[in-house]
Amino acid sequence: MTTLLSEAASPESALRRFLSGLPGVDQVGAEARAAMLSTRSIKTSAKAYALDLAIAMVDLTTLEGADTPGKVRALAAKALRPDPTDATCPSAAAVCVYPDRVATAREAVGDRLHVASVATAFPSGRSSLVVKLRDTADAIAAGADEIDMVIDRGAFLTGQVQQVFDEIVAVKEVCAAAGSGADRPVHLKVILETGELATYDNVRRASWLAMLAGADFIKTSTGKVQPAATLPVTMVMLEAVRDFRVATGRQVGVKPAGGIRGAKDAIRHLVVVNEVAGPDWLAPDWFRFGASSLLNDLLLQRQKLTTGAYSGPDYVTLD
Amino acid sequence: MTGNAFEYAPAPESRAVVDLASSYGLFINGQFTAGVSASSFKTINPATEEVLAEVTEASEADVDHAVAAARRAYERVWSAMPGRERGKYLFRIARLVQERSRELAVAESLDNGKPIRESRDTDLPLVAAWFFYYAGWADKLEFAGRGADPQPLGVAGQVIPWNFPLMMLAWKIAPALAAGNTVVLKPAETTSLTALLFAEICQQADLPAGVVNIITGAGATGQALVRHPGVDKVAFTGSTAVGRAIASSLAGTDKRLTLELGGKAANVVFDDAPLDQAVEGIVNGIFFNQGHVCCAGSRLLVQESVQAEVLDRLKRRMATLRIGDPLDKNTDVGAINSAAQLARIRELSATGDAEGAERWSAPCTLPEHGFWFAPTIFTGVSQAHRIAREEIFGPVLSVLTFRTPQEAVDKANNTPYGLSAGVWSEKGSRILWMAEQLRAGVVWANTFNKFDPASPFGGYKESGYGREGGRHGLAGYLR
Numbered sequence: 001m002t003t004l005l006s007e008a009a010s011p012e013s014a015l016r017r018f019l020s021g022l023p024g025v026d027q028v029g030a031e032a033r034a035a036m037l038s039t040r041s042i043k044t045s046a047k048a049y050a051l052d053l054a055i056a057m058v059d060l061t062t063l064e065g066a067d068t069p070g071k072v073r074a075l076a077a078k079a080l081r082p083d084p085t086d087a088t089c090p091s092a093a094a095v096c097v098y099p100d101r102v103a104t105a106r107e108a109v110g111d112r113l114h115v116a117s118v119a120t121a122f123p124s125g126r127s128s129l130v131v132k133l134r135d136t137a138d139a140i141a142a143g144a145d146e147i148d149m150v151i152d153r154g155a156f157l158t159g160q161v162q163q164v165f166d167e168i169v170a171v172k173e174v175c176a177a178a179g180s181g182a183d184r185p186v187h188l189k190v191i192l193e194t195g196e197l198a199t200y201d202n203v204r205r206a207s208w209l210a211m212l213a214g215a216d217f218i219k220t221s222t223g224k225v226q227p228a229a230t231l232p233v234t235m236v237m238l239e240a241v242r243d244f245r246v247a248t249g250r251q252v253g254v255k256p257a258g259g260i261r262g263a264k265d266a267i268r269h270l271v272v273v274n275e276v277a278g279p280d281w282l283a284p285d286w287f288r289f290g291a292s293s294l295l296n297d298l299l300l301q302r303q304k305l306t307t308g309a310y311s312g313p314d315y316v317t318l319d
Numbered sequence: 320m321t322g323n324a325f326e327y328a329p330a331p332e333s334r335a336v337v338d339l340a341s342s343y344g345l346f347i348n349g350q351f352t353a354g355v356s357a358s359s360f361k362t363i364n365p366a367t368e369e370v371l372a373e374v375t376e377a378s379e380a381d382v383d384h385a386v387a388a389a390r391r392a393y394e395r396v397w398s399a400m401p402g403r404e405r406g407k408y409l410f411r412i413a414r415l416v417q418e419r420s421r422e423l424a425v426a427e428s429l430d431n432g433k434p435i436r437e438s439r440d441t442d443l444p445l446v447a448a449w450f451f452y453y454a455g456w457a458d459k460l461e462f463a464g465r466g467a468d469p470q471p472l473g474v475a476g477q478v479i480p481w482n483f484p485l486m487m488l489a490w491k492i493a494p495a496l497a498a499g500n501t502v503v504l505k506p507a508e509t510t511s512l513t514a515l516l517f518a519e520i521c522q523q524a525d526l527p528a529g530v531v532n533i534i535t536g537a538g539a540t541g542q543a544l545v546r547h548p549g550v551d552k553v554a555f556t557g558s559t560a561v562g563r564a565i566a567s568s569l570a571g572t573d574k575r576l577t578l579e580l581g582g583k584a585a586n587v588v589f590d591d592a593p594l595d596q597a598v599e600g601i602v603n604g605i606f607f608n609q610g611h612v613c614c615a616g617s618r619l620l621v622q623e624s625v626q627a628e629v630l631d632r633l634k635r636r637m638a639t640l641r642i643g644d645p646l647d648k649n650t651d652v653g654a655i656n657s658a659a660q661l662a663r664i665r666e667l668s669a670t671g672d673a674e675g676a677e678r679w680s681a682p683c684t685l686p687e688h689g690f691w692f693a694p695t696i697f698t699g700v701s702q703a704h705r706i707a708r709e710e711i712f713g714p715v716l717s718v719l720t721f722r723t724p725q726e727a728v729d730k731a732n733n734t735p736y737g738l739s740a741g742v743w744s745e746k747g748s749r750i751l752w753m754a755e756q757l758r759a760g761v762v763w764a765n766t767f768n769k770f771d772p773a774s775p776f777g778g779y780k781e782s783g784y785g786r787e788g789g790r791h792g793l794a795g796y797l798r
Contacts, residue, residue, distance in 0.1 A: 023595070024591075024592075025593055026593035026745075026765050028766065030596060032599075033599050040648075042328075042330075044328040045326070046325070046328040050325070051326065053325075060556040155465060270325065271325075274325040279325060282325055
């Protein structure tokens with residue numbers, strides 16, 4: 001009993017109480033709201049705006065064991081000029097690679113795009129903190145200006161929220177220290193891996209936990225776990241960043257990743273951004289898509305809108 | 320690139336799917352016929368005030384013809400037909416409704432003013448579901464809990480309102496036909512068109528002549544119908560005042576009567592509610608169908624400890640509501656159904672101002688033509704205000720507060736109505752306790768305005784009597 005009481009006043013206990021005191025999420029209602037927003041009909045000028053915005057928000061990603069410098073250079077070229085036939089087509093926001101491919105990516109894109117690197121023993125996060133911090137520092141040293149870290153889901157699910165918090169703070173410190181000397185700040189994206197958190201209540205709590213610990217972005221998934229990004233999950237996270245800004249004045253970005261393959265799906269996400277978080281988040285600095293195959297569908301739809309006719313997979317580039 | 324506005328381009332549903340005639344007769348004995356007196360009235364699009372069609376005003380003689388046709392069909396065909404055969408007709412109607420649902424949805428939005436998203440995603444699916452559901456009952460009536468050999472009543476005279484024209488038609492006609500009755504139905508005078516299109520569906524389904532008769536007209540026509548001596552059963556959905564008049568005119572006759580009348584539902588939000596979904600539920604409760612909903616959650620009862628937060632969230636959410644062209648697929652709130660209803664909403668809202676409540680309306684630009692009212696909330700409302708007691712039947716929410724669960728129950732029940740209520744809490748035991756205490760026919764927990772043909776719907780007190788939907792809905796059409 002004495003230990004329990006002493007724990008009641010501990011910082012960990014306070015943090016846990018705060019997180020479980022957040023308003024709950026009713027699953028049926030949340031999914032109904034997301035489904036209703038999916039019925040928005042985005043046509044003509046609105047569609048053109050949304051497609052270009054979505055292209056500019058893509059973190060073009062390759063996270064495979066088979067990644068080579070050649071593959072990364074090809075990806076970088078695609079991110080810089082997604083549609084080589086159309087100079088008005090915007091660039092993607094960033095390329096996203098493993099730490100040991102960051103140098104190649106940075107060399108290929110120069111200062112024209114962000115280079116994001118997954119770190120902290122991605123995707124499982126099952127490693128010691130020392131290794132995770134070194135992983136982060138390596139990626140930054142190689143030229144990454146965005147770090148996509150994973151949280152320790154095991155710790156989160158057993159209620160060790162302080163441990164999760166402290167890890168994010170430690171990684172954030174590495175980012176901040178590196179950013180202060182460099183010409184550009186290093187942003188931290190915190191991957192919640194919502195497919196493993198399972199409930200919307202957990203998604204909301206983990207979102208707040210990450211934001212309180214200093215996340216610049218909260219990201220749904222690694223892409224290695226199903227389900228990855230779903231519209232209701234992204235919506236719950238957008239509610240969290242909206243409420244966090246009201247409470248603290250600090251704006252945090254959102255990145256759904258994994259599972260968004262079609263332009264239609266991307267536009268649905270933008271509608272949710274617009275109507276749930278608000279237009280302030282409708283910019284690549286505040287909303288990203290972590291994707292690989294999405295970009296080509298966006299390009300196909302963009303060509304269709306410009307020319308009036310569907311082309312085909314051979315009219316967009318493979319990479 | 321920061322803070323760009325995402326302007327949704329107009330996305331209008333095509334009107335071309337609806338082929339409206341310039342004038343409509345009465346649907347009696349399986350045929351469209353001219354009225355005896357040849358008097359007619361115009362039905363308009365409330366969003367533009369454009370005339371859509373001329374509709375016949377049925378006289379007493381027309382009502383006579385319709386009731387006689389229904390009587391003949393009842394005695395010669397429908398009551399004698401085996402239930403499974405009646406069921407086949409109902410299944411056929413349900414499928415035709417589905418096949419023509421886009422057309423019917425557009426017609427409903429044109430004539431009523433409701434957003435196409437609602438007529439397409441809510442009204443029409445429920446209309447089809449109602450016919451499918453009661454089609455299944457037609458050959459199983461001995462299991463309806465009305466004895467081993469339940470019998471139909473005869474001819475049903477049905478009068479329905481303008482808020483869900485086709486859905487109310489389905490709620491009335493489907494159980495009546497399944498049970499073996501024939502019907503004479505009068506739609507509301509401002510929304511006759513989809514009932515007339517439904518008459519075409521009855522023809523398409525080869526429904527025997529006289530089983531369904533649709534007569535159009537205003538109050539006098541409805542009065543002639545419910546008072547007609549050839550009618551065995553009256554079913555009415557509409558205002559409490561008219562319902563009361565019908566009840567007294569039927570006193571002393573052996574006609575059966577079911578009434579579904581007004582409401583002033585409380586939507587009760589506790590401090591442990593899932594707040595984002597509660598806000599959606601509040602919005603859905605009062606702004607769905609422009610608040611033209613008898614079970615609308617028109618009184619928000621919010622626990623004082625979360626009042627400020629709920630109101631902040633509600634106002635922010637209301638600012639994103641899209642008001643305008645009902646046929647635009649992105650419209651959330653459409654037009655008020657008629658000039659008369661708009662005048663009533665304005666008048667009651669003015670009493671809110673006069674009695675000291677504070678008005679806040681969503682920032683929006685209302686179209687120049689047609690009948691429009693911005694989504695509005697009144698805060699600082701007390702039980703004594705008219706806007707807390709009278710049914711406004713428009714997009715106007717009265718916000719009241721409570722401190723304890725008992726106070727919430729007392730305030731929620733302190734109304735002459737009792738049609739529906741909503742409870743928002745993550746605590747299951749509290750929801751069950753509230754559901755037991757609330758004197759309302761429907762209690763929604765962590766949701767609002769959800770309907771299903773298998774679920775009975777109806778009121779306590781001045782919200783009427785009888786149930787529609789489910790097995791209970793058959794009771795009103797069987798002896």
